[in-house]
Each structure stands twice: as structure tokens, then as C-alpha cells.
Amino acid sequence: MNRFLLLLVFFVSQICVGQTGGRIITKQGQVSFFSHTSVEDIEATNNQVLNIVDFSSGEVAISMLMRAFVFKKALMQEHFNESYIESDIYPKCSFEGKILDLEQPLPAEQTKLIKGLVTIHGVSKELEIKTKIENNENKISFSGTFNLQVADFKIKIPPIVAGNISKTIEVNFRFEEYLPYEN
Numbered sequence: 001m002n003r004f005l006l007l008l009v010f011f012v013s014q015i016c017v018g019q020t021g022g023r024i025i026t027k028q029g030q031v032s033f034f035s036h037t038s039v040e041d042i043e044a045t046n047n048q049v050l051n052i053v054d055f056s057s058g059e060v061a062i063s064m065l066m067r068a069f070v071f072k073k074a075l076m077q078e079h080f081n082e083s084y085i086e087s088d089i090y091p092k093c094s095f096e097g098k099i100l101d102l103e104q105p106l107p108a109e110q111t112k113l114i115k116g117l118v119t120i121h122g123v124s125k126e127l128e129i130k131t132k133i134e135n136n137e138n139k140i141s142f143s144g145t146f147n148l149q150v151a152d153f154k155i156k157i158p159p160i161v162a163g164n165i166s167k168t169i170e171v172n173f174r175f176e177e178y179l180p181y182e183n
Helices: 002-015 074-084 159-164
Strands: 023-036 041-054 059-065 092-099 109-120 123-136 139-149 168-178
Touching: 041 074, 041 139, 041 168, 092 123
Parallel strands: none
Antiparallel strands: 023 041, 023 168, 041 059, 059 092, 092 109, 109 123, 123 139, 139 168
């Protein structure tokens, strides 16, 4: 499986071309989440997110390992992986979607909806995510914030800690890719 992913990354990186009409790949995008309750705040960041965007079709694909989320407290990270997300059973989160009404050529900045299917904990759910797309000289970035409902993904929270974890989780993302210079 790892060889397949490596081959995919190599293949896609070979076809990454200019700012429009091609594909870009971000190998180290960032996704973070935040849960706020009156008892405690929980937050984690994942800096190992693979993002592929095809500008000719507007298609987007994102994949990340759930174990790559880093928490401030090691015990939270352990509970997240073992008890809630069950990373041994459901190791990845993925998103496949399409940027709606993508402007071409890419302007310096545009905000668009990306509509697609997110899969977490073995459950898929359709989402529409408001995304800011920036095109600054030799760098393209995507960023945004959206909310997920824990119950939508059949994540079981034991009653004893239910007050510690929000039912709604705020998710933030940022993907940046420096483009090759064209002569």
C-alpha cells in the first residue's frame, strides 16, 4: 500500500504544471480541529496531509492518516486514536470533491464552494466547504473552516466524558504549494 501511495505521489508530481489547466499536489498540508466545552478545550493538528487539485476539472482529493494528529496532551492523543477514532480499524480520513464554478485563469483570490464526500471512521458524508483560493505569483493556497458533527460519523463518546467533548467539531485547513517556475 505504501509503495502504491509513493508511486501515486511520484506520478502526480511529474505532471504538476503551471497555475491553470494542470494539477498540483501538496504533500504537507495542514488540518486542525478544535472542540470547546466548559470543561476543557481539545485541539490537534495534522501536518501530513496529501492534497491533489486538478485545475482543468476542479476535482480535489485529500487523504490523511488519523494517527498523524498531534495533541498537547499525550493522553488525549491516545484516547483519540484508541477509543474514539479507532485508528487501527479506520486509519485514514479522505475527501473527494469538486470546486464549483472555478474561475480560469485563476485570479489572485477567489472564494468558492467545494462539494464532496468526506469519509471518517468508516462513514461517508456529503459536505459543502467554503474555501478561499489564493494565487500569489508562484504559490497557490487553499484554506477554510467548517464544522463536523461527531454523531454523523458514529464516533462513540462514553457518557462519563461526554461533557468534555463538544458535539460539534471545528475543522480548519490550509494547503499551500509552490509552483515550478516557467521560462
